[in-house]
Amino acid sequence: MKRSAGVLRSLVLFFILGSLVFCPVSEGATELSVFAAASLTESMTRVAEEYGKLVPEVTIVCNFDSSGTLKTQIEQGAECDLFISAGQKQMNELDISAGPKVNKAGLDFVKQGTRFNIVSNKVVLIVPKGRNTKGISDFKDVATDKVSLVALGNSDVPVGQYSEEVYKNLGLWDQLKEMNRITYGSNVKEVLSQVAAAAVDCGVVYGTDAASAEGRVEVVAHAPEGSHRPIVYPAAVMRATRKPVAAAAFASFLRSPECAAIFESYGFSKPGK
């Protein structure tokens, strides 16, 4: 009796495991792996949905994180068909045609002829909603007593790089660092969450992120004109893609007016160039 119970148990286990391993895979479905900057989380999710309605055989799987992290992942061999960065820097570092000055490691991941600018964005100063007791209203306020802690992206994050540029142009960067007033987040959504949780007095994120968290943060200032390079998001198909046709089709969808309308509804603007 005991023996057969043991045999029965092993059989059941075998069948369960077996069915998991030999699970039927859906035939004919193509999956495109898109690595996109964290600030594109809401908009790209919507774009992927719309594309799924147009082309049901293709499923877009997005990986959102800071462009610096994504670039490192691609470099380390992660499977990626299309990469959308929040800054030219990260794309340049993967593009052999960008030249050795910006692509120091001589990496060649970008498929030549597929790179284009998809959207542009703005950088804003935000505070936790309803908690701006000190009346922070300008980027320069971070150096005053109004602010004890400001959240910025770290130097690997495009929004961090733009924030650094803004503060260097305002002549406050070194002073801020000396005051130990900056807490560094690893991507723009982390900065946003810290401001939303009121763990910091203010933070610098993209206009689109501030819009996505409207109930929790409010914008108090826009970056002064000319205080940073134009924020343009480049997109490109990766050389190592195993679905070049599907990737190229999705890339042309990204350039369509339909897609531009979706991005604009989330607060992005046309790339201009």
Next chain:
Amino acid sequence: MDLFPLYNSLRVAAISTVITFFTGIAAAYYIARTPRIVKGVLDCVLTLPMVLPPTVVGFFLLKMIGPLGPVGSRVLDLFGAKLVMVWYSAIFATTIVTFPLMYRTARGAFEAFDKTLLYSGQTLGLSNTFLFWRVMMPNCRQGILAGTVLAFARALGEYGATTMVTGYIPGRTATISTSVYQFWREGNDALAYKWVAVNLIISAAVLIAVNLLENRYRQPLRAAKDVLSDEEEGVRP
């Protein structure tokens, strides 16, 4: 090389180890005496932080002691003090995560302890406090020491919960673990390696020191009957 992360990590780990030492032992001592069902439930609840991913612990902590959370907002109103984004926020995170380690090791040591020694002491009229500190603790020394070391090592290496409640402010809240992550992210591998080496050296030093201590004080767990038979034969314990 800015040595602040070293100083910060050590002080956070040291303080949280002291806290978990007393709270863990107290919990182990009192919970061992509760009825089975109560003991089971408390065991589960108190061991949970060890089993949960540190980011889950960090999330709950942020929701509780953050400026918008129930505890954090009250403290802010009453004392004007912030509980997050300061160096001592890490102590909350590390204490919660290391408490189960101390608690369980102490519980194990206390349960392996021969209670007849306690009973003999009680028949001699010794107080419970005396029996605890002078009879029970010395005999459970190895278990307690092991728990303390584990708690310290875990506190030193805490990353997930710490980064969520303290952020990363160089010179104010940076710890060794958060610094290594940031340096890697910034592409500063050289500095990251240096801190990894520092961490390895400290951890190795702590473990070696503990090993030496253990060997010096190592005595086999002596049951009451052995002590009594020694006494009969006139052998000094």
